[in-house]
Amino acid sequence: MNHIFFVLIVSGHFKEELELKQDIYKKLFSEFKGGGRVKFVENLHPALRKRFLDVPPLASLAADFKKGGGFEYTGAILPIDKVPEAWRKGLEISHKYGMICSYVHQVLMGNNMMFGFNYSFNRADEEDVEKTRKALSESNRATLDLGGMVWKGEVGAQRLTMERMDPNTVELIKKVKRMLDPNGIMNPGNWEPAE
Structure with a gap:
């Protein structure tokens, strides 16, 4: 089961903005194997329309992969050209701690992007909680090493930021x-x- 698929919700205030964001994603994913297969769904199937077009979108239901109710993330604000490196680092961290790889992205104004390293965990499993803490700490450090900043960071991320x-x-x-x-x-x- 080495398949990865992504659901991206891309929106824009006007047609040109939407086209620009779609172009950015196509270029971003072209650096990865299989990246040439990026497709945008213009007419969303009615069964999916409500799920993904509600405000807020219900795509966030996927956050509880572990079925333990725990969810943490590093909201990394990164230059767009650092995203491929962040992606690779995120996979490395996830594999190191046996976590499920999950990301959220949001193209921001200018040349920045919100890149969320996401970790779901079982809150009743102390070992799982500790692995998540370590993965989160490494993700925070990777964000800063890549020249980014951690958005809404917890105390550990705040202290890492203050050290720099x-x-x-x-x-x-x-x-x-x-x-x-x-x-x-x-x-x-x-x-x-x-x-």
Whole structure:
């Protein structure tokens, strides 16, 4: 069972934007074996129309592959030209920890793309939880190594980011936090360097 298929929901505010996004995906996937077989469905089958065109789309139901209710992801904001490398790194991380490979992509304005390294896990299985933590940490590190940034990162991702920041920026964050929250009660632990 070495088959991979992707369901991409591509939308645009106007026809030219949609065509641009479709062209970007075709070029992106052409770097992979079998990438020449990218097809866009113009007239969605009625059985699939509601599932994928609802707002929000029900495609997110696929997140619980492990049937354990757990789901984590690294929302990597990357330059588009780094996506093939991120893809390969994500596969490597997934295989290392025995995870199911799952990604979400969203082309953003400019030359950036949201690339989600997704991991579903069984919350009742401590070993599965720990493997997910490690995979998430490696995905966060890979994102930063590729010149990207982690969108809405958990505390571990925040600390990795702060380690790479200019020390003056870290000090500015601390000062703004102290000014806005002198008692340290708003989201304690977030955007605080490891002591």
